[in-house]
Amino acid sequence: MSYNLKEELKKEERFTGGHRMCAGCGSPIAVRTVLRALNPEDKAVVCSATSCLEVSSFMYPFTAWKDSFIHNAFENAGATISGVETAYKALKKRGKIDDTYKFIAFGGDGGTYDIGFQSLSGAMERGHDMVYVCYDNEAYMNTGIQRSSSTPHFADTTTSPVGAVIPGKLQKKKDLTKIMVAHNVPYVAQTTFMGNFKDISEKAHKAIYTPGAAFLNVMAPCPRGWRYETEELMTITKLAVDTCVWPLYEVIDGKYFLSYKPKTKLPVEDYLKAQGRFSHMLKPGNEWMVEKMQEEVNRHWIDLLVLCGEK
Amino acid sequence: MGIRERLSGNEAIAVAMKQINPDVMGAFPITPSTEIPQYFSSYVDNGEVDTEFIAVESEHSAMSTCIGAQAAGCRAISATSSCGLSYMHEMLYVAASDRLPITLAVSCRALSGPININNDHSDAMSVRDAGWLMLFAETNQEAYDNYLQAMRIAEAVNLPIMICQDGFITSHAIENITLVEDDKVKDFVGEYKPEYSLLKGSMAVGPYATPAFYIEAKRQQAQAMIDAKDVIRSVSADFEKMTGRKYDLIEEYEMKDAERAIIIIGSSAGTAKEAIRGLRATGEKVGLIKIRSFRPFPAEEIARALKNVKVFAVMDKADSFNSHCGPIFAEVSAAMCVANINNPKGINIIYGLGGRDVRVESIERVFAQLDEIVKTGDVGESYRYLDVRE
Numbered sequence: 001m002s003y004n005l006k007e008e009l010k011k012e013e014r015f016t017g018g019h020r021m022c023a024g025c026g027s028p029i030a031v032r033t034v035l036r037a038l039n040p041e042d043k044a045v046v047c048s049a050t051s052c053l054e055v056s057s058f059m060y061p062f063t064a065w066k067d068s069f070i071h072n073a074f075e076n077a078g079a080t081i082s083g084v085e086t087a088y089k090a091l092k093k094r095g096k097i098d099d100t101y102k103f104i105a106f107g108g109d110g111g112t113y114d115i116g117f118q119s120l121s122g123a124m125e126r127g128h129d130m131v132y133v134c135y136d137n138e139a140y141m142n143t144g145i146q147r148s149s150s151t152p153h154f155a156d157t158t159t160s161p162v163g164a165v166i167p168g169k170l171q172k173k174k175d176l177t178k179i180m181v182a183h184n185v186p187y188v189a190q191t192t193f194m195g196n197f198k199d200i201s202e203k204a205h206k207a208i209y210t211p212g213a214a215f216l217n218v219m220a221p222c223p224r225g226w227r228y229e230t231e232e233l234m235t236i237t238k239l240a241v242d243t244c245v246w247p248l249y250e251v252i253d254g255k256y257f258l259s260y261k262p263k264t265k266l267p268v269e270d271y272l273k274a275q276g277r278f279s280h281m282l283k284p285g286n287e288w289m290v291e292k293m294q295e296e297v298n299r300h301w302i303d304l305l306v307l308c309g310e311k
Numbered sequence: 312m313g314i315r316e317r318l319s320g321n322e323a324i325a326v327a328m329k330q331i332n333p334d335v336m337g338a339f340p341i342t343p344s345t346e347i348p349q350y351f352s353s354y355v356d357n358g359e360v361d362t363e364f365i366a367v368e369s370e371h372s373a374m375s376t377c378i379g380a381q382a383a384g385c386r387a388i389s390a391t392s393s394c395g396l397s398y399m400h401e402m403l404y405v406a407a408s409d410r411l412p413i414t415l416a417v418s419c420r421a422l423s424g425p426i427n428i429n430n431d432h433s434d435a436m437s438v439r440d441a442g443w444l445m446l447f448a449e450t451n452q453e454a455y456d457n458y459l460q461a462m463r464i465a466e467a468v469n470l471p472i473m474i475c476q477d478g479f480i481t482s483h484a485i486e487n488i489t490l491v492e493d494d495k496v497k498d499f500v501g502e503y504k505p506e507y508s509l510l511k512g513s514m515a516v517g518p519y520a521t522p523a524f525y526i527e528a529k530r531q532q533a534q535a536m537i538d539a540k541d542v543i544r545s546v547s548a549d550f551e552k553m554t555g556r557k558y559d560l561i562e563e564y565e566m567k568d569a570e571r572a573i574i575i576i577g578s579s580a581g582t583a584k585e586a587i588r589g590l591r592a593t594g595e596k597v598g599l600i601k602i603r604s605f606r607p608f609p610a611e612e613i614a615r616a617l618k619n620v621k622v623f624a625v626m627d628k629a630d631s632f633n634s635h636c637g638p639i640f641a642e643v644s645a646a647m648c649v650a651n652i653n654n655p656k657g658i659n660i661i662y663g664l665g666g667r668d669v670r671v672e673s674i675e676r677v678f679a680q681l682d683e684i685v686k687t688g689d690v691g692e693s694y695r696y697l698d699v700r701e
Contacts, residue, residue, distance in 0.1 A: 045383070045509045060518035068509040071517035072378055072405055079372035082365065083337060083379025083387070084509055090334040090363040090385055097510055119375065122368035 005196040011036050012066075014044070019064035020056035024230025026193065026220025026237070027053050027135045031106060033197055034133050034216070035067070037204035043067065044102045045088075047081040049111030050074035052142040053135065075115040078123035078132055081105040085128045102208050103130040109150035110140040113176050124183040124213045131207040134176065135220035145225040149174040152245075153296065154289050155277045157225070162280045167289065172296065180215040181251045187212075189250035191259070192219035192237040199248055199259055206250070219246045227276025236274055243271040244301040249308060258308040265301070268294045313489035313554065320451040320481035323488055324390065324416045324474070325350035327458035329360055330496040333414075334385035334503075337365040337376035339395065342428045343478035344418035347390035370395035374402035374413075381411040382516045384508030386462060388413070392478055393420035396434045400441070403471070407442025408528060409516055410535070412465035415443070416458065417475045418482035419577070419628075421665040429666020430478040432577065435605075436629040436638045442532050444472040444539055445606040449580040451476075451486040453603075456556055459491060460546045462500055467542045468535040475605075477578040479666070491554060499553055539607045560609035562601040563616050565591060569598025571681040572623040574613065574643055576602045579626065579662075579669045586674035597678050608642050614650035617643075622656045622681045622690075626697075628663045635694050637661050656690045662697035673698050 014035040021028045031053065038044055044067040048054040054071045057064040072080040081103050091097040107116055112134040120132055139157050140146040147160040153172045156162045160169035177190045187210040189203040200218060207214035221228070221236050228236055240246035243266045248259035269290055272278040281289040305311035318326065325347050328336070336355075338348035348364075355364045367373045370391050377387035391399065396417060406413050419435050421427040435445065444465060448454035454476040465472040476482055491499070507514045520528055540560060547558040562580075565587050566572060575583055580601040590597045600616050602609065617623055627637025636644070640659035647657070660677055663669045677697065684690055 043513075047379070055519040058515060058518045060520045060524050063515040063518070065515060066513065068513045069515040070379060070382055070509060071519075072375055073401055076371065076375035076402070079337075079367065079375035080379040082372075083335065083376030083381075084383045085379075086335050086337075086363045086365050086376065087380040087383030087385040087387070088510060090361075090380070091383075091510060093361060093363075094334070096384075099510075101510060118368060119372050122372050125368070126365065 003198045003202060008036055008197070008201060011040055014038065014066045015057070016064045016066065020059070021052065022223060022230070024223035024228070024233050025052070026137060026218070026222070026233060027108070029193055030133065030135045030200070030218040030220045033200050034104065034204040037201055037208055038102060042100050042102055044104055045070065045081070045084050047072070047077050047084065047105040049077035049105070049107035049116055051108040051111055053106060053108065055142065074111050076119045077105040077107045077111060077116055078120035081130050082123040082126060082128040085130050103128070104208065105130065105132045107132070107134055108141065109134060109136045109138060109148045110142070113150045113174055114148050121183065124180060124185050124215065127185065127213050129211055129213070131214045131216060133216045133218060135218050137220050137222035137225060138173070139222070139225050141222045141225045150176065153293060154281055156280060157277070167280060167286065177215070177217045181254070184254065185213040185215060186210050186253055187214040187250070190217045190246070191248055192240065192246055193234055194238060194241060194248070194260070203250060225277065228274060232274065239266065239271040239274055242266045243268050244297055245271050247301060247304050249304060256304070256307040256309070258304065258310050261310070268297050313491060316488050316490050317485050318451060318488050319346070319483050319485050320448070320454045320476045321346040321418060321483065322350055323451045323455040324458055325354070326490060327455050328388060329354045330491070330493050331386070331462065331500050332360045333362055333388050335363045335365065335377070335380035335387045336389065337367050337373040337380070337387065338389045339367050339370045339373045339391070341370065341392045341395035343420055343482045344390045344392040344395070344416065346482070347416055347418070370398040371402060374399040374406065377413045378402060378406050378409065378411060381413050382409060382508065383510050384505050386414070386503045388415070390416040390418070392418045393422055393434045396438060397422060400438060403438050403441035403443060405517065406471045407532060410469040411471055412462065412469055413471040414461045414465060415471065415473045417473050418478040419475055420478040427665040430480050431664045431666065432628040433664070435473065435475050439606065439638060442470065442536070443606060444470050446472070446474055446604055447576045447602065448474070448476040448481065449578055449601060451481050451484070452488050454481060455488060455490070456550065456554070456558065459496060459499060460550050462503070463546045464539065464542050466503060468539045470532070470535050470539065475577070480578040495553060499549070536607050540609070543604055558603060560604040561612050561616065562603060564599040564601065566598035566600065566616055568596055570596040570621045571678055571685065572598045572600060572617060572620045573626055573674070573677055574600045574602065574623060574639065575626045576605060576639060577628065579628070582669055582671055583674045586671045586678070589671065590675065590678060595678070602639070610642070610646035610649065613643055614646045614652055617647065617655055618650070618652045620655045622684045624658050624660050624677050624681055626660045626662055626677070630661050630664070656684055658684070658690060658693045658695060660695050660697045667698060
């Protein structure tokens with residue numbers, strides 16, 4: 001059956017409203033969309049790393065999660081969900097459980113690219129039947145917008161502030177998606193919210209139903225950290241994709257597939273000017289930063305086209 | 312009648328694990344507990360157990376997988392030592408507050424630095440406030456017996472449990488041991504049937520608790536630890552019925568008329584007993600209190616056992632670096648204070664750090680120091696290191 005957003009939205013919500021995430025935040029949208037990709041008859045255990053998502057969705061005695069949910073700590077969502085998945089295998093083997101369960105972990109870029117990196121790498125290498133979803137908002141937003149290894153070059157954060165001497169973050173963004181590909185897992189994809197959510201929905205479904213470990217990297221903007229108006233969320237993600245800052249692709253058994261090729265590749269400036277965190281880059285005298293960023297985006301885009309057999 | 316065997320302490324623990332056949336083990340090797348996951352993975356790969364073994368990439372992940380697995384309704388186990396236990400530190404608190412009765416075998420070893428692979432209790436003592444039950448063994452037999460009792464104790468109060476033994480001293484030394492038959496072990500340990508789990512309906516674990524709820528969660532943990540004292544006694548009584556081997560929270564050795572006593576934990580209790588036998592033969596009224604359960608701490612029992620002695624020494628195989636005493640001395644002193652017992656004089660002996668040998672003569676030197684205090688009436692320095700080059 002072909003994808004139909006209206007039909008998708010008829011499914012019962014597995015992540016309810018009433019949680020405390022900000023308006024205009026990408027994270028709960030990523031969660032709802034990924035959970036919608038579960039077959040309704042399947043059960044799930046969801047794990048979240050400590051994050052905005054966790055503290056805003058499971059504040060005792062309330063929870064927004066209809067499925068079983070476990071929060072353990074900031075740095076170990078990968079290991080925690082792998083323990084749950086192994087328990088399922090053990091109980092299934094011993095005939096103590098009949099239902100079909102799926103295992104999904106969510107972490108921000110802090111809990112995924114950085115402090116939870118080892119735990120994630122271990123879980124991927126061991127090949128548990130699970131999906132790890134990174135909602136990448138490119139900084140430690142829960143503690144107040146500190147830089148992470150996912151923060152883009154030059155971005156203004158509270159630990160890489162734009163100063164008189166240093167113009168924001170000096171380092172480039174880590175390419176975690178490709179690092180996950182290097183784990184030789186059967187399914188890795190990079191996605192975000194576009195149009196009717198077809199890309200993220202289909203990738204989430206594949207990730208969940210591909211046997212073995214899968215990784216989904218979802219660009220999930222943060223209005224506070226990126227400094228955009230809440231209603232601009234989908235404009236920002238579309239610009240990220242159309243400028244090739246955040247290309248959409250998937251890697252199935254090591255083979256790269258490009259999911260979307262912009263008809264007209266937009267200049268990176270269009271993406272930068274939509275966000276306050278890059279505003280210093282657009283000031284007179286800082287043209288070199290935009291040029292540098294454009295060079296980096298171009299290089300990565302060409303590399304990706306080659307990997308996908310598009311060039 | 313039991314099965315006579317000769318096993319190292321690590322292998323004894325591994326055999327206990329095999330007999331219990333738990334659901335999930337997540338472990339990472341570290342000296343001197345490495346043999347435990349080694350033995351156990353050979354049982355897994357040879358089909359002697361059907362446990363799922365997760366060869367994780369760190370101790371942090373070992374405890375994290377155990378938390379996930381136990382929350383999912385499984386019996387989850389691990390084994391570690393020293394820096395591995397430290398690396399689990401954050402997760403130990405989570406396991407306890409999530410009320411997950413995970414079983415962790417600890418072959419105790421010094422903490423870095425300087426890096427040292429030998430025995431002391433600085434690893435176990437450094438996690439003493441994590442909310443775990445902690446039983447210590449003098450011998451390989453006790454390590455094995457404690458392990459067989461661990462799950463019943465832990466699951467009755469929903470707290471995780473550490474079964475501690477002394478690295479190398481018992482973990483690697485081979486001793487005669489009597490094993491319990493497999494079927495008896497299975498009957499004794501029973502099945503794990505948690506009321507709630509992630510894979511039973513839906514359950515949410517590990518919430519964010521604001522100040523409106525956090526302290527109540529902690530108070531409940533505190534109550535579980537208080538309740539554990541009776542549970543340990545009752546499980547020990549059942550174990551005695553099965554094996555004839557008697558256990559309690561503490562063991563009193565030659566304490567009835569003792570004027571000088573030492574309080575000790577772990578394998579050095581055996582050395583102390585030998586020293587006491589020798590001293591008793593020459594008419595010296597000396598005795599020993601061995602702590603088996605460090606968490607819960609047998610405060611009343613120790614105060615009661617000490618109330619008639621003239622002087623005692625608490626032996627700590629770890630220092631608190633607070634400039635006046637080690638952890639067990641602090642707890643014993645608090646126990647005496649609460650029991651309003653002021654008569655016996657007490658000193659603290661820090662000993663055996665980083666595997667410094669503890670001989671019969673070492674213990675005799677402690678009793679000699681106590682004798683000096685009795686004779687002079689002067690306690691002098693209460694914070695002393697044993698067998699150290701000053």
